[in-house]
Amino acid sequence: EKKNQPAADSNQGSNEKQVHVAMVLKTLSSQYWKLVAAGAQDAAKKYNVKLTLLGPNAESEVVQQVNMMEDALTQNPDVLAVAPSQPPTAIPVFQKAKQKNIPVILVDTDAPWDDKATYIGTANKDAGKQGGEYLASLLQKGDKVALLEGARGNTAMDDRIKGAEEALAAAGIQVVAKQPANSDRALGMNVMQNILQSHPDIKGVYSANDEMALGAIRALQQNKKNIPVVGTDAIPDAVKAIIDGSMAASVAQKPYDMGYLAVEAAVKLAKGETLPKYINSGTELITKENAQAKLDWLNKTLSR
Amino acid sequence: MNCATETVPAKNKSLFSKETLYNLGALLGLVLLCIVLSILSPKFLTLDNLMNIAGQASINAIIAVGMFLAILTAGIDLSVGSILALSTMVMGVLNVNLGLNPILSILACLTLGALLGLTNGILLTRLNLPHPFISTLGTMNMARGLALVITGAAPVSGFPESIQFLGAAFAGPIPVSFILVAVLYTGMYFFLNRTTIGRYIYAVGGNPEASRLSGIDVKKILNLVYTISGFTAALAGLVLVGRVNSAYPLAGLGYELDAIAAVIIGGASFFGGIGTIGGTLIGAILIAVLRNGLNLLNVSADWQTFVIGAVIIAAVYVDILRQRAAKKKALS
Amino acid sequence: MNCATETVPAKNKSLFSKETLYNLGALLGLVLLCIVLSILSPKFLTLDNLMNIAGQASINAIIAVGMFLAILTAGIDLSVGSILALSTMVMGVLNVNLGLNPILSILACLTLGALLGLTNGILLTRLNLPHPFISTLGTMNMARGLALVITGAAPVSGFPESIQFLGAAFAGPIPVSFILVAVLYTGMYFFLNRTTIGRYIYAVGGNPEASRLSGIDVKKILNLVYTISGFTAALAGLVLVGRVNSAYPLAGLGYELDAIAAVIIGGASFFGGIGTIGGTLIGAILIAVLRNGLNLLNVSADWQTFVIGAVIIAAVYVDILRQRAAKKKALS
Amino acid sequence: MSEKGPLLNPLLKLKGICKRFPGVQALDNVDLEVHTGEVHGLLGENGAGKSTLIKILTGAHPADEGEMYFLGQKVEHLTPKKARDMGIACIYQELNLVPHLSVAENIFLGREPCVNKKLGLIDRTYMHQRSRQLLQELGLDIDPGTKVGNLGIGKQQMVEIARALSVNAKLIIMDEPTSSLSEREVEELLNIVLQLKSRGVAVIYISHRLEEIKRICDRITVLRDGQKVATREAADVSIEEIIRLMVGRDLSEQFPKIQIARGKEALAVENLTRRGVLHNISFKAYQGEVLGIAGLVGSGRTELVRAIFGADPVDGGTIRVFGKPVTIRSPRDAINAGIALLTEDRKGQGLILIQDITFNTTLVSLGRFARGGILNVRAAREATGKLVRELKVRPPHINQVVGQLSGGNQQKVVIGKWLCSRARIFIFDEPTRGIDVGAKVEVYNLINQLVSSGAAVIMVSSELPEVLGMSDRILVMHEGRITAEFDRSEANQEKIMHAATGGC
Ligand SMILES: Nc1ncnc2c1ncn2[C@@H]1O[C@H](COP(=O)(O)OP(=O)(O)OP(=O)(O)O)[C@@H](O)[C@H]1O
Ligand SMILES: Nc1ncnc2c1ncn2[C@@H]1O[C@H](COP(=O)(O)OP(=O)(O)OP(=O)(O)O)[C@@H](O)[C@H]1O
Ligand SMILES: O[C@@H]1[C@H](O)[C@H](O)CO[C@H]1O
Ligand SMILES: [Mg+2]
Numbered sequence A: 001e002k003k004n005q006p007a008a009d010s011n012q013g014s015n016e017k018q019v020h021v022a023m024v025l026k027t028l029s030s031q032y033w034k035l036v037a038a039g040a041q042d043a044a045k046k047y048n049v050k051l052t053l054l055g056p057n058a059e060s061e062v063v064q065q066v067n068m069m070e071d072a073l074t075q076n077p078d079v080l081a082v083a084p085s086q087p088p089t090a091i092p093v094f095q096k097a098k099q100k101n102i103p104v105i106l107v108d109t110d111a112p113w114d115d116k117a118t119y120i121g122t123a124n125k126d127a128g129k130q131g132g133e134y135l136a137s138l139l140q141k142g143d144k145v146a147l148l149e150g151a152r153g154n155t156a157m158d159d160r161i162k163g164a165e166e167a168l169a170a171a172g173i174q175v176v177a178k179q180p181a182n183s184d185r186a187l188g189m190n191v192m193q194n195i196l197q198s199h200p201d202i203k204g205v206y207s208a209n210d211e212m213a214l215g216a217i218r219a220l221q222q223n224k225k226n227i228p229v230v231g232t233d234a235i236p237d238a239v240k241a242i243i244d245g246s247m248a249a250s251v252a253q254k255p256y257d258m259g260y261l262a263v264e265a266a267v268k269l270a271k272g273e274t275l276p277k278y279i280n281s282g283t284e285l286i287t288k289e290n291a292q293a294k295l296d297w298l299n300k301t302l303s304r
Numbered sequence B, C: 001m002n003c004a005t006e007t008v009p010a011k012n013k014s015l016f017s018k019e020t021l022y023n024l025g026a027l028l029g030l031v032l033l034c035i036v037l038s039i040l041s042p043k044f045l046t047l048d049n050l051m052n053i054a055g056q057a058s059i060n061a062i063i064a065v066g067m068f069l070a071i072l073t074a075g076i077d078l079s080v081g082s083i084l085a086l087s088t089m090v091m092g093v094l095n096v097n098l099g100l101n102p103i104l105s106i107l108a109c110l111t112l113g114a115l116l117g118l119t120n121g122i123l124l125t126r127l128n129l130p131h132p133f134i135s136t137l138g139t140m141n142m143a144r145g146l147a148l149v150i151t152g153a154a155p156v157s158g159f160p161e162s163i164q165f166l167g168a169a170f171a172g173p174i175p176v177s178f179i180l181v182a183v184l185y186t187g188m189y190f191f192l193n194r195t196t197i198g199r200y201i202y203a204v205g206g207n208p209e210a211s212r213l214s215g216i217d218v219k220k221i222l223n224l225v226y227t228i229s230g231f232t233a234a235l236a237g238l239v240l241v242g243r244v245n246s247a248y249p250l251a252g253l254g255y256e257l258d259a260i261a262a263v264i265i266g267g268a269s270f271f272g273g274i275g276t277i278g279g280t281l282i283g284a285i286l287i288a289v290l291r292n293g294l295n296l297l298n299v300s301a302d303w304q305t306f307v308i309g310a311v312i313i314a315a316v317y318v319d320i321l322r323q324r325a326a327k328k329k330a331l332s
Numbered sequence D: 001m002s003e004k005g006p007l008l009n010p011l012l013k014l015k016g017i018c019k020r021f022p023g024v025q026a027l028d029n030v031d032l033e034v035h036t037g038e039v040h041g042l043l044g045e046n047g048a049g050k051s052t053l054i055k056i057l058t059g060a061h062p063a064d065e066g067e068m069y070f071l072g073q074k075v076e077h078l079t080p081k082k083a084r085d086m087g088i089a090c091i092y093q094e095l096n097l098v099p100h101l102s103v104a105e106n107i108f109l110g111r112e113p114c115v116n117k118k119l120g121l122i123d124r125t126y127m128h129q130r131s132r133q134l135l136q137e138l139g140l141d142i143d144p145g146t147k148v149g150n151l152g153i154g155k156q157q158m159v160e161i162a163r164a165l166s167v168n169a170k171l172i173i174m175d176e177p178t179s180s181l182s183e184r185e186v187e188e189l190l191n192i193v194l195q196l197k198s199r200g201v202a203v204i205y206i207s208h209r210l211e212e213i214k215r216i217c218d219r220i221t222v223l224r225d226g227q228k229v230a231t232r233e234a235a236d237v238s239i240e241e242i243i244r245l246m247v248g249r250d251l252s253e254q255f256p257k258i259q260i261a262r263g264k265e266a267l268a269v270e271n272l273t274r275r276g277v278l279h280n281i282s283f284k285a286y287q288g289e290v291l292g293i294a295g296l297v298g299s300g301r302t303e304l305v306r307a308i309f310g311a312d313p314v315d316g317g318t319i320r321v322f323g324k325p326v327t328i329r330s331p332r333d334a335i336n337a338g339i340a341l342l343t344e345d346r347k348g349q350g351l352i353l354i355q356d357i358t359f360n361t362t363l364v365s366l367g368r369f370a371r372g373g374i375l376n377v378r379a380a381r382e383a384t385g386k387l388v389r390e391l392k393v394r395p396p397h398i399n400q401v402v403g404q405l406s407g408g409n410q411q412k413v414v415i416g417k418w419l420c421s422r423a424r425i426f427i428f429d430e431p432t433r434g435i436d437v438g439a440k441v442e443v444y445n446l447i448n449q450l451v452s453s454g455a456a457v458i459m460v461s462s463e464l465p466e467v468l469g470m471s472d473r474i475l476v477m478h479e480g481r482i483t484a485e486f487d488r489s490e491a492n493q494e495k496i497m498h499a500a501t502g503g504c
């Protein structure tokens, strides 16, 4: 997991003045974001960085997030790292940061701002492609599938859906239904139940995040339908589902690495180094083969 | 006098239609909606789909029972969604993580829900907070916070059959959750209309001061009302856990609005004392039917939001028109 | 008769402390909170941070003006968040996508907001929907749906200085948005206490029937109230757009709760007729201070949710205690 | 009066007015003529249609049929505003004030004086001056800034009156204005009515107090079951005749007092104290006795009975019921001790207006109609049916919504509620407020039944004739103290008034 840490820096960090990194995420109230936080905290320990972690209680709290960035800036950190819920809304604060000469790192979700120090995260469209391709590989040309979107305006998830659509189209697979389930399990189940009414003949499902995928799987099981469901994020419950065979696969992002790399990058910036505009934290397709290993690692990382 | 006596039967009727037949208005709206949908989508009237609706309506329907009581006493309970989340999360931790026996875990879940409800009641009756809106807004946040804290936002899953039963099992084609709804509402109907406590709840809603001066312990009644509301929220939580075989800390987010909508569409008044439990059930079903129908018609999510708003207003308006008509009839 | 006169002043006093000093209660809560925070965090009392709070409070404070009027007339407006979203999205499309002149775009935004508010009023006064809760719940969904539809959920950004002014500009250290708040509240205070229409709003809230019999056009007043509420929502939208230099369809989600909380913490009553605009402002500031403080203290998000709930209750409870004390004093 | 009255054409003319409410023909083809400078009495039993007629000619309710002429002009699509602008002012039967607004604001509600009409800037100083003036004309010294909600019901009524006077109206309607006033205030009001008359203002005066009617009215019109029975010159009709017209039959005597041997002590109050309101109040009430409590508005009578009943907290004092000391902290305690309180404000404190008669009559004693908390609805309905017949509630439907009953019938329902509970000590606060003569006698007979069945009755009343007519013993209160006690034989108006004013 952490193979891509440059060992060189590790011993130096300590003897300089402590670097202060303020990190504002979309929310801290979900496992995905706890993993980002965990990565950041580990890196902070390693490089003796003062880390301020903030995030509203839901990804929909856009202005709350903006307020948190402001509140973070009042503490004059050396670097600001942000995962913007609505990318454009963050830019005015980024400008403020720039005036204060505080470099800005984007995490998990990119924003249209040229002065960013770097964006560290998944190439969401590719992630969607990856999921779509795998789903296609399990189906025949002409089969019908359904897509589950995230909450409206969640650009990261929208990109994944786009990617998946392309991959599926390329494989000659038909998308007959596309509904958002707002990353909510219960809603995912309802939506899938209803989709099954109008399209009893679907052969597969791709979901932009695992919560919805797991809900969809309940609806399928209830209808005694055993068709492949591919999700995104590989959260523990999803990985368990992959192990017990009820879920086909999940495109894992690497939230832990995002957090870790972000702090690492912050330390470099503090030293005046410059960074590439985009650092791909990479993805990993989780299937039956590698699921157990992933689960063990997740449990280890999340259990503290 | 004779002009009065002649029309007496008419009066009783018009009177009833105002009081007990309130729900008929919502019913009318529901029927209209169903007709439209069954014309637009052949899938709508299939047994299979109707059972889906039954299942999907049940969670909101169960929460709406408590919400109805709160609104009947001129109050409100914003904390239902959070209570649902916290009590199911606790059950999850007890049962899945700590291996507590399922039945005990279920009891813990329901008891916790009731206690959280009682807390709302006490904040209202002992601290005399001005309106339950404020106290339940407070507990709404507190309970949500705790639900997130206890597992650090991690969902809990892998519940035994026994716990999933209410939400996942079927009796023939009928979801057990809907049978639960039927039982719950029948019981409530009886409780509200045939028991002293039920009457007292209506009385307190209609005029708290007069109730107090008639010897009713208003505070006790209000505590009871909010305790029930917390209990039904937890009960709905059990169903949700059964449906998705997991408890998660953000469960029930925003459910209060759906429940309130069900109660109001069902003809209850925010000023207390008026409304019927039957109307609330119809309101809950109407909302579920609407969501289901729009999905069947594959209406884009954005337009769905719009249509739901429009139908909520339409459904209530139909009721107004019906009442006007009833009045006219009573007069002529 | 002098027997009677003696009692009047005494009553009078206790009365004042009950009516106009209502907000003092919230004020007390606010002061306590500030003291605690400035002890816990050195950053809190810095000019820089106080100005942050001023900016962060402004959006909710502006929305709360309309919400206060709605609640003052024993109503509510759930649609403020959606109105904010729709009117700013329309402005965005007009200005950014279609290149309409900024001033006209702003006017369009505010007019649309007012019209949407008027719609709420008309639903209430002409269709006679039972309670604004239901009509505004409907428009809340309808407006949100439209806000999503017009750009297919895409946000709009890149507004000119002139449009960003209200939300982004500063007068010295003071955010323009807060100056706007100051002006708005002063104007409202004057309007509500010194003009006939203002008093009619209180009258309609206190006793609609008596108002009607006194020749007040109750429906006109209610239409006005909801129009203002729509207008202030759109105005808050302008500030939000300025703050984040973009309009997005999910903007304002759940803002109604914050606004209602501000109004109730400020001492208004859900049953209408009681409350002061000053109290509402204090309520809005209190909420902003709380959120800001918790961020400065780096409280974990999950616990923040919990604490916010607890403080909302505490703030109101402090007021209750103060009133009790005041009453005791008035009696002895 | 008689020579000018009918000759010149009337100020107000109603022709064939009909109004129907669901199930009730409230008004059935009613004609009415009122002349300038005339005080026109409008009488009728509870539910006869008086208030409905009033509401029609102030535009509060639309009429179903009929025509209205004012100053010879046909009036159509009348609204409250229009009526007021034409010069019609009204004091409605149920208070129509905004509790959270000040006295001055209530007096001028809807027609505030402005310093700047366009901006609608209120001229507060003028408003307060004028209000103080108006109130003083009524012999009241209330600060115009006081919130109306903090005034006792009596003072609120006076504010209503001040409001009606403040419009220089051609026609002033008073629907039972004196029902919640004390003797003194009634005097003030009657004088004012006569002043108005001399100024050529017409007054429609509704009251169930016939001696008032006889004193001030020039002509009277009597309604029965929504129909006009007669219009007469007041001078030409005796009270007995008026009663016959109203009730449709003869009424034996107004105060059918019966004498019963005083039984043993039922209620003993000692040193009851409530800071600022009640001071060391001590008295006893006995079985078979009617104990009257007289006093001016604000003298603390209501506060006293509320305190006894556990409705308000007390700061000291002890209470014995049938010799046993009891601690009463809540109305429930009082009810369990066998005490019943009929509050003076029946709408606000006595009834659940949106519920039906059965619901209200059985509320206190619901336990009696239930086994293990489960209601026997049939039993409740039968008991209510019996009460409704005994009390002659009109219309006699046990599932009638109480809010739609006329004032008097509402009071009968409240009485029914307490008859249903098995109380032994009945405290009536203004028991006949707003009740017609016929019904009053019924209430008095009920009181007689109660005492002869061994119950004790305490009757707070602002109607001295009633107190004198029905009480065996009379307590007089002034500023929260009992200032005198009279036996039936020794009591009279003068003595009571003197004690009630505490000599001031
Ligand atoms: N809003 C209403 N809805 C239905 N019925 C009503 C309504 N208002 C009055 N009524 C009925 O109309 C009839 C006349 O009522 P009204 O109040 O005019 O009587 P009243 O003569 O004023 O009696 P009281 O002397 O008790 O005031 C009564 O039977 C009453 O029940
Ligand atoms: N709800 C209330 N709030 C404030 N003051 C009140 C209230 N009710 C009564 N008062 C005041 O308390 C004093 C005693 O009122 P109370 O009603 O006991 O007098 P009363 O002798 O019963 O006369 P009446 O009941 O006819 O007004 C009066 O000054 C009255 O104005
Ligand atoms: O962008 C984030 C993450 O990528 C993860 O999918 C959780 O939800 C989305 O909003
Ligand atoms: Mg009347």
Ligand SMILES: [Mg+2]
Pocket: D301, D302, D303, D344, D429, D460
């Ligand atoms: Mg009294």
